Amino acid sequence: MAAVIAQAYDQLELNSKLRNQLEPYRPNPTGTSEADSTPQAISFDLLREALVVVNAELPPPERRRLVNVLRGTSVYIAPKATPKRSPEFVAHLESIRAEIAQKDYLRMVNGVSINEKNRVGSSVAQELKTVNQNLMVIFNILFSMVAVYACIYYTARTMTDDMGLRVLFGLSFSFLVGAAEAWLYTSKMHSVELADQKRGKHELFN
Known part of the structure; x- marks a missing residue:
């Protein structure tokens, strides 16, 4: 999944909005994210858009399937934020x-x-x-x-x-x-x- 994000980031020279959304998830050359070494959660829609960008530049035999990209990942449910009492x-x-x-x-x-x-x-x-x-x-x-x-x-x-x-x-x-x-x-x-x-x-x- 990190490779898909990095490749999509490099190909998004004209789509600055999507490029900015992928910026926090782009891995460093060392293989870790820019923020820290812990995996970060990414929204399903954003990952799917990145995969569409990557597959658009690849021939059909080499295009990646979303199922294969999601293999090894887990579903992350953000904790419900409790409102602060004044x-x-x-x-x-x-x-x-x-x-x-x-x-x-x-x-x-x-x-x-x-x-x-x-x-x-x-x-x-x-x-x-x-x-x-x-x-x-x-x-x-x-x-x-x-x-x-x-x-x-x-x-x-x-x-x-x-x-x-x-x-x-x-x-x-x-x-x-x-x-x-x-x-x-x-x-x-x-x-x-x-x-x-x-x-x-x-x-x-x-």
Whole structure:
């Protein structure tokens, strides 16, 4: 291929444009290119034009074929040039990244604050609800005990006229009913606490 380029260069006395295009690829007498000793890539169209010039001066039997000229060569694909970023563009990108990071941080902090406020508000409301429930249960237990005591006290008059026995019967049944209702309420509250703990663990793992 170097011989074809050199021969075409010597024959291009009238075509200065093509001659200038072949100048960088013309080998030195030592066999190397003028720039350095490494092979240089040449465009396919330019090589074909040089071969046309050379074959124009040769008789048909001596004309060279493009396939033979390309033998031993390889295809060179120039790397894609990456556009250089200006300092203004880089600074603009950095400002956009900083703004996005700031918005993400504020969104995260605001989300935590809102969740914390909701948690505190729901905790206070839950405490008040629990206190009201406990007071209501205590009132119901006391009311049941008083009602049972009165019922037994007046019913016992049909069995005995002794006031001490009637008071003893009334107190015994009233305390029995109060203990039963307190046990039922305690069992129910224990079941509710276990359910809340399981639900809290499930939300924590999710």
